[in-house]
Every structure is written in C-alpha cells, then in structure tokens.
Amino acid sequence: MTNLPVLIAGAGIAGLTAAVALARAGVPVVLVERRAGFSEVGAGLQLSPNATSVLDALGLAAGVGRHAVAPRRLDIRHFGGADPYAGMPMRSLPEPDAAPFWCLKRADLQTALLDAARMTPGVRLLVGRSVKAIGQHAGAVSVTVESGRGQAETIEASAVIGADGLWSAVRRIVGDTSQPRFLGYEAWRTLLPVAAVAPFASSPAVNLWLGTAGHAVHYPVAEGREINLVLIRSAQEPSPEWTREGDPARLDAVRKAAAAPLRGLIEAAPGWQVWSLFDCAPAAMAHGRVALIGDAAHPVLPFLAQGAGLAIEDAGLLAQLLPAAWQADGQAGGEGARAVPDALKRFASLRAARCARVQETGRSNGRMYHAGFPLALARDLVLKQLGDAGMRKRYGWLYGWRLPAKA
Numbered sequence: 001m002t003n004l005p006v007l008i009a010g011a012g013i014a015g016l017t018a019a020v021a022l023a024r025a026g027v028p029v030v031l032v033e034r035r036a037g038f039s040e041v042g043a044g045l046q047l048s049p050n051a052t053s054v055l056d057a058l059g060l061a062a063g064v065g066r067h068a069v070a071p072r073r074l075d076i077r078h079f080g081g082a083d084p085y086a087g088m089p090m091r092s093l094p095e096p097d098a099a100p101f102w103c104l105k106r107a108d109l110q111t112a113l114l115d116a117a118r119m120t121p122g123v124r125l126l127v128g129r130s131v132k133a134i135g136q137h138a139g140a141v142s143v144t145v146e147s148g149r150g151q152a153e154t155i156e157a158s159a160v161i162g163a164d165g166l167w168s169a170v171r172r173i174v175g176d177t178s179q180p181r182f183l184g185y186e187a188w189r190t191l192l193p194v195a196a197v198a199p200f201a202s203s204p205a206v207n208l209w210l211g212t213a214g215h216a217v218h219y220p221v222a223e224g225r226e227i228n229l230v231l232i233r234s235a236q237e238p239s240p241e242w243t244r245e246g247d248p249a250r251l252d253a254v255r256k257a258a259a260a261p262l263r264g265l266i267e268a269a270p271g272w273q274v275w276s277l278f279d280c281a282p283a284a285m286a287h288g289r290v291a292l293i294g295d296a297a298h299p300v301l302p303f304l305a306q307g308a309g310l311a312i313e314d315a316g317l318l319a320q321l322l323p324a325a326w327q328a329d330g331q332a333g334g335e336g337a338r339a340v341p342d343a344l345k346r347f348a349s350l351r352a353a354r355c356a357r358v359q360e361t362g363r364s365n366g367r368m369y370h371a372g373f374p375l376a377l378a379r380d381l382v383l384k385q386l387g388d389a390g391m392r393k394r395y396g397w398l399y400g401w402r403l404p405a406k407a
C-alpha cells in the first residue's frame with residue numbers, strides 16, 4: 001500500500017514550518033491555505049532561542065535569519081519615564097547552546113518559510129482553498145476542501161494537522177467548541193524607517209515601556225533598516241476584521257502619557273494596523289488522526305512574544321515523532337493501524353504542559369504589565385531586585401527549551 005500524504009490546514013508560521021519539516025523527513029504533505037495570496041501586513045516578531053534552535057535543526061535558520069536583528073538587551077522603562085529601570089541580557093547567555101534571539105519582520109519570516117516550502121520536494125501547496133470537513137475512518141482521513149468559488153473536492157490523507165490559527169475550523173470540526181474571548185485590549189503596530197527615529201531606538205535592543213492603560217514595545221528589524229513599534233491599549237469592543245487601519249487621533253491620550261522619546265516614535269509612525277487581542281483555552285492537541293498546532297491549539301497573548309515560537313516548537317517536534325509512524329502506517333496496510341494516532345497522542349502529551357504554561361505566563365505578564373498603584377510598585381521592586389541575572393534565570397525554562405535529541 002502507498003502511504004497517503006499528511007494534509008496541513010493553514011500556511012501560517014505553524015503550517016509552513018510543519019510542511020517543510022515533515023517533507024524533509026520524507027513525509028509528503030498537502031498544504032491547504034484559505035488565502036489566495038501571501039501578502040503580509042507589516043509588523044515585527046521576536047523569536048527566542050527555543051524557536052531559533054528548532055529553525056536551526058530544520059535547516060531553516062540561514063533563510064529566516066538573513067534579515068533578522070539580534071538584540072543585545074531587553075530594557076524596561078515606565079511609560080512616562082525615559083531611563084530603563086530593569087532588563088535582561090539577550091546575548092551570551094548560559095544556554096545549552098548558542099541559539100540566538102531574533103527580531104524580524106513577520107513578512108521576512110513568512111517569505112523565508114514559503115520559499116523553503118516551495119523548494120522542498122514533497123510539499124504540494126493548494127492556495128485559495130479552505131478545509132471544511134474531516135471524516136476519520138480506519139486507516140485514513142477524508143478531507144473536504146472548498147475553493148473560494150464553492151467548488152469542493154475530497155483529499156484522502158493519512159493524518160490532518162490543523163494549523164489554521166485562532167479561529168480554527170479544524171478545532172471546531174474535532175468537537176472543541178470553546179470560543180476565543182475578547183480581552184479588552186488591541187495592538188497597534190507600525191514599522192518606521194530608521195531615518196525617522198532617534199538613535200536610541202535603532203540600537204539592537206528590545207524596549208518595553210510599561211503603563212497602566214497599556215504598554216509599548218519596539219525593536220529594530222530588517223537588518224536595522226526599520227523599527228517595529230507596538231502599542232497595546234485598552235479597547236471597548238473587538239474589531240470584526242482580523243486587522244484594520246488605525247486612526248492616529250485615537251492614540252492622543254496614549255501619546256500624551258508617553259515619555260518624550262516614546263512620544264517621538266509614536267508621532268513619527270507612517271500609519272497603524274490594529275489587531276484586537278483574544279484569549280482562548282488550550283485545546284486537546286490530538287484527536288485520532290488529527291492534530292492541532294500553533295494558534296489553532298494554544299493561542300497566546302502577545303505579552304510574552306511566544307505565539308510563533310510555540311508554533312515552531314510544535315512543528316519541529318511533530319516532524320520528529322510522525323515520520324516513523326507514517327512509515328509504519330503504510331506497512332500495516334492502513335486498516336486498523338495505530339501508529340499515526342499513537343504518535344499524535346504522544347506529541348500532544350509532550351506539548352500540553354509547556355503550552356499551557358506559556359499561555360498562562362502570557363496572561364500573567366499582561367496583568368503585571370498593566371498593573372496600577374500599588375501593584376505596579378511591587379512589580380517594579382521585584383524587577384529591579386531580580387537584576388539582569390535574575391531575569392534571565394526566571395525565563396530559563398522558556399528560552400532553554402530544545403527539541404529532544406533524536407533517538
């Protein structure tokens with residue numbers, strides 16, 4: 001019997017990384033993406049060593065890292081005060097290996113992953129098509145995929161990986177009815193040309209400004225040619241669109257509360273894109289021959305900068321566990337074969353505690369970042385007392401995660 005391919009729903013960061021990783025490990029992949037094109041709205045991402053080490057292991061680090069900036073420090077300031085009062089080194093750290101921190105444009109990450117997917121034999125990319133239904137039977141999965149014009153086709157697969165993001169259809173299809181919940185925050189994101197900003201903003205550092213009504217993060221990207229600035233502010237209602245253009249007049253109060261250097265950045269922004277922030281309970285990641293990865297399984301708030309990182313971890317581990325099971329599946333003749341469901345179950349059991357911890361730490365960072373008096377005083381005291389070394393140690397469990405050594 002010939003092995004059926006693995007079908008991945010969604011060509012975001014999770015789906016693209018998983019497609020390349022599985023195909024390079026010998027598993028043919030059909031990658032189904034709802035969007036017809038891959039234009040990416042401008043914004044930045046941080047990838048920490050737990051994620052960059054996976055990209056390295058998958059042979060993707062050179063392509064992804066080409067345009068990244070490696071920050072030296074995290075500097076923390078008050079929203080209205082100019083000098084850093086706490087922080088953390090982001091280089092030369094006591095890591096198990098020398099995997100870097102990177103700041104990069106989301107578009108640069110996506111382009112590098114898409115290029116790799118297009119060049120990897122064994123990846124078949126179907127764009128402009130959505131996964132609509134999944135039927136599991138002994139030994140295989142039938143997936144109904146629909147084009148934008150409503151034409152449906154059925155694809156037989158040995159497994160389905162749901163990498164279709166926060167509003168995942170695959171998650172719903174496998175019976176998880178939990179709904180994303182609006183958190184009362186929105187993220188305003190912009191990219192500034194480096195020539196438009198004061199020198200402090202172009203140095204290789206991640207800058208975090210904490211205030212009661214919101215916070216700001218900025219860092220250089222695109223080999224230092226641009227600065228990514230994100231403002232998180234309270235909002236009454238979620239936007240019905242995934243992202244929309246922001247009216248700078250709505251940032252007046254934030255701008256006035258900001259210290260002069262931060263205000264300068266806000267005023268220099270050429271335009272804003274706005275995302276409403278949602279939280280969601282983690283899903284079970286394995287359902288027979290269907291697995292969920294990335295935001296489809298465990299959407300995280302951006303307060304820990306780990307959503308893409310977790311998605312990359314998921315993809316790397318899946319590509320370690322699934323190929324041998326996929327081989328065994330074919331040899332067992334498909335009928336009644338347990339290898340693939342068992343491998344996905346093992347994958348889920350290895351991911352559950354870590355993903356839940358990252359989700360929860362993101363939530364608690366949000367509460368801590370926006371704390372008012374007197375909690376903010378206690379927060380600042382703790383951050384100062386931790387110092388550089390203490391802060392590093394505090395996040396050792398997060399940044400020190402590595403793929404298990406191959407058996």
Ligand SMILES: Cc1cc2nc3c(=O)[nH]c(=O)nc-3n(C[C@H](O)[C@H](O)[C@H](O)COP(=O)(O)OP(=O)(O)OC[C@H]3O[C@@H](n4cnc5c(N)ncnc54)[C@H](O)[C@@H]3O)c2cc1C
Binds near residue numbers: 035046165168294308
């Ligand atoms: C303000 C902000 C800042 C962030 N900063 C960071 C950061 O610094 N570091 C970090 O690691 N993360 C960060 N993140 C999180 C990160 O962007 C996400 O966690 C990550 O993009 C999730 O990737 P994904 O592939 O799981 O999902 P997505 O990127 O949402 O991709 C899902 C894909 O599936 C497709 N799709 C949807 N439904 C279907 C269907 N039925 N069939 C086929 N395809 C479908 C979609 O079109 C999309 O292409 C941030 C997020 C925000 C909002």
